Amino acid sequence: MEDPSLLISQDDYALLTDLYQLTMAACYVGEGLDQRRASFELFARRLPKGFGYLIAMGLTQALEYLTHLRFTAAQIESLKATGLFEQAPPQFWQLLAEAHFSGDVWAVPEGTAVFAQEPLLRVEAPLWQAQIAETYLLNTINYQTLVxxxxxxxxxxxxxxxxxxxxxxxxxxxxxxxxxxxxxxxxxxxxxxxxxxxxxxxxxxxxxxxxxxxxxxxxxxxxxxxxxxxxxxxxxxxxxxxxxxxxxxxxxxxxxxxxxxxxxxxxxxxxxxxxxxxxxxxxxxxxxxxxxxxxxxxxxxxxxxxxxxxxxxxxxxxxxxxxTGEPVNGVYKLVDIDGIPVMKSSDGKVTYPGRKQIFRRLQDGQVVGDRLGLMSDPVESDSFGIEQPLLQLVMQNGQMLQPARSLEQIAQTTAASVASLSAAVRDIEQPVAVAVEISASLQRLTEATQRRLSPEALV
Structure with a gap:
C-alpha cells in the first residue's frame, strides 16, 4: 500500500487512527467485549489560556467519517503484514472485514458555545467501534473548534x-x-x-x-x-x-x-x-x-x-x-459500558462517569449558567426560565437523522451563541468563566463510582 503522495481519501478513514485503537479492538475481541455497548464523551478539561468559551465545530466531518468507516481487503492485508497482530484472535479479522458504524451519536449543534468539562459529542456504540473512532474525531473536532x-x-x-x-x-x-x-x-x-x-x-x-x-x-x-x-x-x-x-x-x-x-x-x-x-x-x-x-x-x-x-x-x-495557536486539548473518554458507569480518577485528570447532558440556563437571551447532569436528569425551571438541553441525537444506528446544515446556518448559530455570552465571558484579556454546576445526581454517581473504584475495593 506504499503511497508517497500521502493524500487522504474516504477509503483511508479506517487506517487513519492510532495503532492502539486497533490493538485494543483486537483485545476486546479476544476477551469477548467488542460488542458490549459503550459510551465515550469528547470534551475539553480546560480552555486554552485567555479563552472564556469554545465554539463547537467539526461535527459534520465527524459524522461523515463514521458513515464511511470501512476496512478494505487491502488494508486488512497491510495490517497483517506488519506482523504486530500475529497473536490477535482470528475473529478480529472477520470483524474488520464486516465493519461499519452502527451506533448513536449525541452532539451539541455546530456553532454552540461550550465550556470546560462539557461534552461536545458522545458516541454510543459497540465498544470496538466507539474506541476506534477516537483518533479521527479528536483530530477534526479539536482543530475545527480551535479555528x-x-x-x-x-x-x-x-x-x-x-x-x-x-x-x-x-x-x-x-x-x-x-x-x-x-x-x-x-x-x-x-x-x-x-x-x-x-x-x-x-x-x-x-x-x-x-x-x-x-x-x-x-x-x-x-x-x-x-x-x-x-x-x-x-x-x-x-x-x-x-x-x-x-x-x-x-x-x-x-x-x-x-x-x-x-x-x-x-x-x-x-x-x-x-x-x-x-x-x-x-x-x-x-x-x-x-x-x-x-x-x-x-x-x-x-x-x-x-x-x-x-x-x-x-x-x-x-x-x-x-x-495555529494553543490547541484545544479535547479528550475522548469512556464514561459507561453496558450501563456500568466508569471514570478516570488519576490526579489532575478526573472525569465524570455516566452519560451526560448539558442543561443551559438563559435569562433574556443571556447565558447565566450551565448544569452538567445525567441524561436521566429532568429539565429544571426557576426564575430564569426553563433549561435548554444542548446535546441532541444526530445519528442513530449508524444513520444520520438530518441533513448537514449549511455554513450560513452554522454561522447564525455561532453569532447567536457569542451574543448570548456576557461581555465578561467574551473578554479576550481576562475572561470570566461561566459557572458550570454539577447536578446532585451526577455528584452522587461520581462519589459512588469513586468508592467502587477505590484501591481497597479493587483488591
Missing amino acids: ATRAARLRDVAGPKAVLLEFGTRRAFSPQGSVWAARAALAAGLNATSNVLAAVKLGQQPAGTMAHALVMALTAVEGSEDEAFTAFQRYFPNAPLLIDTYDTVAAAERLGRKVQRGEVQVTGVRIDSGDLVTLSKQVRSHLPHTQIFASGDLDEYEIARLKRAGAEIDGYGLGTRLV
Missing part, C-alpha cells in the same frame, strides 16, 4: 461590519487542515476564504488580492508600480490592490489623484506591513471612498489595539494566528 473559536473572537472584536477574510492556508498544519480551517472560519462568521479548493467544495466564492511578486515583476518589466496596478485591474477590475511593496503612502497618493481625475476606480487596497494605524489614516486621506484592508500576523488582540488607536481599516486578512 472556529478564534474566528468567533475575531468577529466579536472587529464588529459586524468589518470584512474578515481567511488567509491561513500556507500556515495551516497540513493541506487537509487548511480546508478544515477555512470551513471552521466561515462557519464561525468570517466572510470568505482565499483557499480555492475549500471555497469550491463549500459552495462559496473565494476571495483575495495579489502578492508583492506581481507588483515587483510587472514593475521590473513594465517600468513602474502604477503600470503593475493598471495591468492587474485590466483583468480583475474589482480586486483590491496591494500597495505596500515600496511606499504605501506614495502609492495611495498617486492612485487618489487618478481616482479624482476619473481615470480609475479603486474598490479596495491592502496594507501588509508597517505602522497600520498611521498608514491607514494616511491612505484614507488620499482614498476616502476606498475600502482599506490590513493583513500580516493579525489576531483579535492586534485588531482590538488597532481599533482603540483609531485605525482606518475596513477589513482584515487573517492567517497564521487564526489557524
Whole structure:
C-alpha cells in the first residue's frame, strides 16, 4: 500500500487512527467485549489560556467519517503484514472485514458555545467501534473548534461590519487542515476564504488580492508600480490592490489623484506591513471612498489595539494566528459500558462517569449558567426560565437523522451563541468563566463510582 503522495481519501478513514485503537479492538475481541455497548464523551478539561468559551465545530466531518468507516481487503492485508497482530484472535479479522458504524451519536449543534468539562459529542456504540473512532474525531473536532473559536473572537472584536477574510492556508498544519480551517472560519462568521479548493467544495466564492511578486515583476518589466496596478485591474477590475511593496503612502497618493481625475476606480487596497494605524489614516486621506484592508500576523488582540488607536481599516486578512495557536486539548473518554458507569480518577485528570447532558440556563437571551447532569436528569425551571438541553441525537444506528446544515446556518448559530455570552465571558484579556454546576445526581454517581473504584475495593 506504499503511497508517497500521502493524500487522504474516504477509503483511508479506517487506517487513519492510532495503532492502539486497533490493538485494543483486537483485545476486546479476544476477551469477548467488542460488542458490549459503550459510551465515550469528547470534551475539553480546560480552555486554552485567555479563552472564556469554545465554539463547537467539526461535527459534520465527524459524522461523515463514521458513515464511511470501512476496512478494505487491502488494508486488512497491510495490517497483517506488519506482523504486530500475529497473536490477535482470528475473529478480529472477520470483524474488520464486516465493519461499519452502527451506533448513536449525541452532539451539541455546530456553532454552540461550550465550556470546560462539557461534552461536545458522545458516541454510543459497540465498544470496538466507539474506541476506534477516537483518533479521527479528536483530530477534526479539536482543530475545527480551535479555528472556529478564534474566528468567533475575531468577529466579536472587529464588529459586524468589518470584512474578515481567511488567509491561513500556507500556515495551516497540513493541506487537509487548511480546508478544515477555512470551513471552521466561515462557519464561525468570517466572510470568505482565499483557499480555492475549500471555497469550491463549500459552495462559496473565494476571495483575495495579489502578492508583492506581481507588483515587483510587472514593475521590473513594465517600468513602474502604477503600470503593475493598471495591468492587474485590466483583468480583475474589482480586486483590491496591494500597495505596500515600496511606499504605501506614495502609492495611495498617486492612485487618489487618478481616482479624482476619473481615470480609475479603486474598490479596495491592502496594507501588509508597517505602522497600520498611521498608514491607514494616511491612505484614507488620499482614498476616502476606498475600502482599506490590513493583513500580516493579525489576531483579535492586534485588531482590538488597532481599533482603540483609531485605525482606518475596513477589513482584515487573517492567517497564521487564526489557524495555529494553543490547541484545544479535547479528550475522548469512556464514561459507561453496558450501563456500568466508569471514570478516570488519576490526579489532575478526573472525569465524570455516566452519560451526560448539558442543561443551559438563559435569562433574556443571556447565558447565566450551565448544569452538567445525567441524561436521566429532568429539565429544571426557576426564575430564569426553563433549561435548554444542548446535546441532541444526530445519528442513530449508524444513520444520520438530518441533513448537514449549511455554513450560513452554522454561522447564525455561532453569532447567536457569542451574543448570548456576557461581555465578561467574551473578554479576550481576562475572561470570566461561566459557572458550570454539577447536578446532585451526577455528584452522587461520581462519589459512588469513586468508592467502587477505590484501591481497597479493587483488591
